[in-house]
Amino acid sequence: MTDINKPSDCCMDATDSSISASDALRMIAAKLRPVDGIEAAPLRNALGRILARPIASPINVPAYRNSAMDGYALYGKDIPLDGQRRLRVVGSAFAGQPYRGELNRGECIRIMTGAKVPETADTVIMQEWVERDGDEALIDARGKPGANVRQAGEDIQAGAVILQPGDEIGPAQLGLLASLGIPEVAVYRRLRVAFFSSGDEIRSIGQPLEEGQIYDSNRYTLFGMLSELGADVIDMGVIADEAAAIQAAMTQAAREADLVLTSGGISVGEADFIAEAIPQLGEVHFAKVAIKPGRPLTFAHIGNAGFFGLPGNPVAVMITFLQFVRPAIQRLQGKREQLAPTLRVKAGSPLRKLPGRTEFQRGILSLDEQGELVVRSSGRQGSGVLSSMSDGNCLIRLSDETGNIQPGDLVEVQPFDLLRH
CATH class of the missing domain: 3.90.105.10 (Molybdopterin biosynthesis moea protein, domain 2)
Structure with missing residues (x-):
């Protein structure tokens, strides 16, 4: 049995401390528990x-015996073995307006779908099988005793x-x-999630861009994905690349939220202050996962708050969120564990892949001329090419051992719509 606290040998070499995607998910599940706090909604x-x-x-559903269709309610014993029999029509019943009289042998009532079946009746014959003659109904042997009557509690007791x-x-x-x-x-109660971006090159929307600066897309992406999952979001903005500012922001976030997310600053560069702060503020569970894109992914705890340090590249943010943060949030929310739905479909275009780690490529899932599902690449697969996520409608998951894919090969696909909740 794999020790979830140690990287798997199959996903490491002597210089690599990455753990496999499956080990990372197991560790997340082992380290997180649903939030405290229950409320009436x-x-x-x-x-x-x-x-x-x-x-x-609190009740039976249906609450009473009722008709499954429009027709005539009667005693099953009045159905002839052959030929026809005349029954006297003594009344009618509608949904919400039951027949109030007593139904005897040789009698029937006109009844509508959902209407209460009289206590002494046990059968409904569909109206297409009944010939009406004034105040009489002619029935034949096609009807079966007990047919077309929904019993009380048949759906739910x-x-x-x-x-x-x-x-x-x-x-x-x-x-x-x-x-x-x-x-x-x-x-x-709703899960509280705090998040912020870091980097001196990051600017918020509405600010002018100077040379070497970019607008912060990650916070908007995270806001959208968190909102779809029903989280109570705390957007802390963009934090400057200063050790003291980063530590203060992380401490505040952990105090106010159940889960803290950051993007950028978790590699090994001189300005990656988030990576430096985490061991000082809390406990690191893992810092690298053998996936592409998104290898520099950190999972930790700061006090009682869970923490995910996501990569800075926009595509890597989305993929690591969908694969690891999403199941973590669902666990914290108390949601019953569910595997992300996947499809096995044919590749409609060649896909380049080196064995060694799990890879998530962006794809477009569609129907071919034969009406079968196929998936093709959505274009350039760089971790900064956010348009590949916008243009695509699925992720193509290629496992560790998988190499290049040729058209017609079966691949595993995760449709975006099935990953949102």
Whole structure:
């Protein structure tokens, strides 16, 4: 069994301290626990929240026996073995307007979908199989006793657990809870995530650019990805490349948030003050992962707050976030663990790859002329080429041992839409 606190031999050489992507994910899972704090959320405010307690149904669904279609409700024993039989139509039932009389043998009622089936009836025959003659209905042997009647509790029985802790409340869950008359649910409090960028070359939008300076795209990318995950974001802006300023910002972020994210400043350059500050402020779990792009990725703890030091290049920020920060956030939120969905599809273009580490290339997933899914490269794959993420709609995951890919080879694909939540 692999020791998650030590890099795997298969992903290292004598000079490389990188751990494998799978070991990194295992370590993240081992070091993080869901946040403390449970609150009651009114149903309309519960979308996207994570359940903290199980929910049991207070009622049967359906609450009463009802018709599965428009037709006629009757005794199953009145269905003839052959030929036709006349039944007297004594009334009708609509959804919300049940038949109030007593139904006897030789009688039937006109009934609509969802309407309550009379206590003494056990069968509904669809209207297309019934011939109406005044106040009589002619039925034949096509009907089957017990057909087209939904029993009380057939869908959900009272007391049955319908949602578990860790379930995310989506539109379907909102509708389900509303159908049971549940007005509020117990959810984990929102995860607080603080983030900032570092670098003397970074400028915020609205500031003029001088020679050698660039606008900060990473904070906007992180804001978007964090918001999609339902986090309570704390944007601390751009911090100057000064050791004291970096340490102060990291200390403040760890005090205010459950998770701290930075971009840039985690390599081994003279101005990489974040890399210097982390061991002084907390405990480093790993500092390099054998992936491309995104190898200089740090996971640590500063006090009780988790910490991820992301690379500075925009594409590497997005990829390391999707592969490592996203599952970390879901674990902290208390969300039930789910593997990122992947597809196995044919490559529609050649892909260059050297064996030795996991690589995430940006791709465009589409249908070919035969209606089959294929994926092709979205263009230049440099870690600073943010347009490759904007133009693409998926990541092509190429494992450690994989080499060059030829058209027609099967590759593993992660669609962006399936990575957002």
